[in-house]
Amino acid sequence: MISIVILGTGNVAEHLFDVFSDHKEICVRQVWGRNRSHLSYFRDRAAISEDSSELLAADLYIIAVSDDAIPEVARTLIDKKGLVVHTSGSVPLNALVNNDKRGVFYPLQSFSKGREIDFKSVPICIEAENKEDLELLLQLARSISDDVREISSDQRKSLHLAAVFVNNFTNHLFQIANEICEEQRLPFGILLPLVRETVQKLDQLVPFDAQTGPAKRNDQETIGIHLHQLKNKNYKDIYALLSKSISEKYGQKL
Amino acid sequence: MISIVILGTGNVAEHLFDVFSDHKEICVRQVWGRNRSHLSYFRDRAAISEDSSELLAADLYIIAVSDDAIPEVARTLIDKKGLVVHTSGSVPLNALVNNDKRGVFYPLQSFSKGREIDFKSVPICIEAENKEDLELLLQLARSISDDVREISSDQRKSLHLAAVFVNNFTNHLFQIANEICEEQRLPFGILLPLVRETVQKLDQLVPFDAQTGPAKRNDQETIGIHLHQLKNKNYKDIYALLSKSISEKYGQKL
Numbered sequence: 001m002i003s004i005v006i007l008g009t010g011n012v013a014e015h016l017f018d019v020f021s022d023h024k025e026i027c028v029r030q031v032w033g034r035n036r037s038h039l040s041y042f043r044d045r046a047a048i049s050e051d052s053s054e055l056l057a058a059d060l061y062i063i064a065v066s067d068d069a070i071p072e073v074a075r076t077l078i079d080k081k082g083l084v085v086h087t088s089g090s091v092p093l094n095a096l097v098n099n100d101k102r103g104v105f106y107p108l109q110s111f112s113k114g115r116e117i118d119f120k121s122v123p124i125c126i127e128a129e130n131k132e133d134l135e136l137l138l139q140l141a142r143s144i145s146d147d148v149r150e151i152s153s154d155q156r157k158s159l160h161l162a163a164v165f166v167n168n169f170t171n172h173l174f175q176i177a178n179e180i181c182e183e184q185r186l187p188f189g190i191l192l193p194l195v196r197e198t199v200q201k202l203d204q205l206v207p208f209d210a211q212t213g214p215a216k217r218n219d220q221e222t223i224g225i226h227l228h229q230l231k232n233k234n235y236k237d238i239y240a241l242l243s244k245s246i247s248e249k250y251g252q253k254l
Numbered sequence: 255m256i257s258i259v260i261l262g263t264g265n266v267a268e269h270l271f272d273v274f275s276d277h278k279e280i281c282v283r284q285v286w287g288r289n290r291s292h293l294s295y296f297r298d299r300a301a302i303s304e305d306s307s308e309l310l311a312a313d314l315y316i317i318a319v320s321d322d323a324i325p326e327v328a329r330t331l332i333d334k335k336g337l338v339v340h341t342s343g344s345v346p347l348n349a350l351v352n353n354d355k356r357g358v359f360y361p362l363q364s365f366s367k368g369r370e371i372d373f374k375s376v377p378i379c380i381e382a383e384n385k386e387d388l389e390l391l392l393q394l395a396r397s398i399s400d401d402v403r404e405i406s407s408d409q410r411k412s413l414h415l416a417a418v419f420v421n422n423f424t425n426h427l428f429q430i431a432n433e434i435c436e437e438q439r440l441p442f443g444i445l446l447p448l449v450r451e452t453v454q455k456l457d458q459l460v461p462f463d464a465q466t467g468p469a470k471r472n473d474q475e476t477i478g479i480h481l482h483q484l485k486n487k488n489y490k491d492i493y494a495l496l497s498k499s500i501s502e503k504y505g506q507k508l
Contacts, residue, residue, distance in 0.1 A: 242426055
């Protein structure tokens with residue numbers, strides 16, 4: 001049995017709480033948070049508290065708060081005997097000052113309220129300073145995921161950057177495409193089979209080999225027509241810059 | 255029975271040929287192309303020809319060649335009685351000069367050599383000038399796809415632009431993420447569950463509501479760290495521009 005206190009009440013806290021609660025060898029003893037209404041989500045299944053002086057003893061304290069609040073929350077755990085970890089992609093291990101038992105438990109996924117996640121396929125990136133703590137994190141991570149990896153702070157920082165490209169920026173491209181469709185009274189759904197194929201191709205091809213389109217062919221005529229179609233200044237700039245980057249990648253100069 | 259001659263030997267020609275060949279009410283009589291080695295793909299299942307004076311009679315001529323070659327290929331069909339269509343996203347219907355029976359048969363999908371496509375879910379965008387021709391295209395399209403739509407030349411032009419964003423540009427973001435992973439000796443596959451979730455979210459949310467990340471939050475500290483991590487000038491510019499576009503979309507100025 002691994003006993004856990006979760007600090008934080010956001011999306012990551014909720015999703016971790018739910019998956020841990022389904023597991024008979026994990027006991028979430030308590031959830032701490034500053035926001036009483038958010039705490040109510042956890043109320044029937046664990047102790048809840050807004051007061052950091054009331055924190056219970058546990059094997060593991062999981063800090064799942066916004067990046068800039070991590071150091072402050074970590075300070076409230078200085079006298080605890082358990083291992084203290086955060087769940088952030090971009091915060092280094094050593095941001096957990098004053099804790100000598102410290103680590104990271106970073107699930108590489110985008111969590112949204114109300115969307116269920118199959119944790120079995122979520123890569124869990126763990127890091128710890130000593131072997132015993134690493135073993136505990138390995139055991140916990142493997143109990144919920146089939147993809148557990150030991151990842152250094154530097155590697156994790158790069159993963160977080162890469163995640164911004166494949167998730168945040170990709171979604172913005174979808175948003176632009178959505179607006180282009182709306183202008184012509186076309187439903188965005190008409191693009192979804194293409195979107196799915198763009199991703200499914202990656203099972204077979206690396207992105208370099210999967211690239212197609214006017215920029216790769218350096219098809220200036222089509223690029224010119226497309227730029228002319230775009231009225232929004234940002235979207236026009238994005239089209240031009242991404243086309244330039246693709247063309248140069250394939251040895252051509254726009 | 256609908257009789258068809260396909261003009262062209264590229265990816266679209268191959269994929270259409272394969273799906274038509276599986277259908278008992280469609281007969282691909284002939285495939286024409288300039289490239290003898292590409293023609294060999296079709297050899298055992300239809301007549302093949304490199305000579306446009308040898309084209310057979312058919313209900314429908316499908317021009318599946320590169321955009322700039324469409325007018326020239328269309329001219330070789332002036333004396334044919336059948337309907338002449340092209341398969342391009344960006345070429346207007348009236349580019350098929352001198353044909354009074356003309357139309358468009360545009361499958362909105364990215365076709366790669368060797369990758370099988372489930373045509374049932376591929377949106378087929380059709381256009382024709384007269385009702386009888388439209389009926390023929392409807393019948394043909396519905397025999398291979400569950401998603402057939404009448405789309406004007408203007409709408410198709412916008413769809414093609416939107417497709418560049420969700421396919422070509424999205425793939426380039428994957429390529430950048432791949433390079434970031436390689437620098438840290440991490441496999442790109444670690445990002446795939448996140449990539450899949452980015453797309454699966456669209457079944458439930460519009461892109462505007464699915465957006466997350468530092469740019470939406472206007473988290474200048476994280477943005478600054480990420481920009482510092484990127485060494486490639488194009489990738490740095492792409493990060494800055496996409497972040498600016500996202501922040502402005504959510505009412506913030508970077």
